[in-house]
Amino acid sequence: MSSTSLTASAMRIGAIELPNRLFVAPMAGVTDRPFRQLCKQLGAGYAVSEMVTSRKDLWHSLKTSRRANHEGETAPIAVQIAGTDATMMAEAAAYNIDRGAQVIDINMGCPAKKVCNKWAGSALMQDEPLALQIVEAVVAACLPHKVPVTLKMRTGWSQAHRNAVRIARAAEQAGVAMLTVHGRTREQGYTGQAEYDTIAAVKDAVRVPVVANGDITSPEKALAVLRHTGADAIMVGRAAQGRPWIFGDIAHYLATGAHRAPPQTAQVKRWLLAHLEDHYGLYGEFAGVRTARKHIGWAVRALPGGERFRAHMNTLDSCAAQVQAVTDYFDALSLTHDRLPVTASGPAGGDGMQEVHEAACVAN
């Protein structure tokens, strides 16, 4: 696949046309509405919301209702649902469609124990009949609303049980409109390297669009993964943390074969401050200041004095103080760096990722 053909034709999920083929991965505790919106503004063509549980008793919890908040979000609104029971999953799909979802994504990729112990997320890949039952029930619930259903999965349960191709074929038969594959098994968690041969095999096996995911950290890697897998789109997760303009960087590289300059420091400050304002608006001051710390930390982690700034920032507990500290940090940086210094910062992957994911997935 040439880089021109990657950007030339439109990408569709069912009847929904997307502006491009660069997707933000759903990340519980990260890809809330403000962050999704920022990524879309900076070049992502599509973003899936954080997982919403299929348990009705949790739908009115603060956490779930925040996750279902799509106010002002650029269409299409895609909501991911997770669960173990076909009827409950169908109800969850209908509930989210009522709240504005235009695409329903089934989570068969989450390795969190909290989810897998209840036989959801990637554990479903171990029980293909149940997985298919869930897909069929969700598709049936979405059909009257003309809402496409998509599926996100891993390559399999374990190295010896890589059944992504079989599940992909069955899901396509059942009416799924797009498949995303993270190139790791459930057993791997976030360790080792993502592999792309299984994603290529899935692409060969189905006609619906396939999205390649896992360890895409740079424009070159994006192009290499697209070429290797023949996938219709790529999905970026951890590498977008603190670097949401990566989507624009990738788009530029795919279109021109060249890297664009890093963003101006003053521009990054403006993006971050606007993100913070949106973030405080969703979470309020107490939760907002605390949950914003990780986004600020990711933004500065590889910058000069970033670690020291992060430690200081973690002691601040008001929106005003946090905004002032971010302003001062970037103003000082822009005196010496008109543009953000180029660093080797990749995703916060490997060690500890499973724990981060577990923490984000619990207590819906």
Ligand SMILES: Cc1cc2nc3c(=O)[nH]c(=O)nc-3n(C[C@H](O)[C@H](O)[C@H](O)COP(=O)(O)O)c2cc1C
């Ligand atoms: C903190 C965190 C939370 C995640 N939450 C979800 C989730 O709710 N649903 C899901 O399908 N995948 C989830 N994932 C997996 C990502 O969508 C993605 O598949 C994975 O991070 C690999 O992509 P990457 O290497 O680009 O990060 C999560 C990942 C992280 C790091």
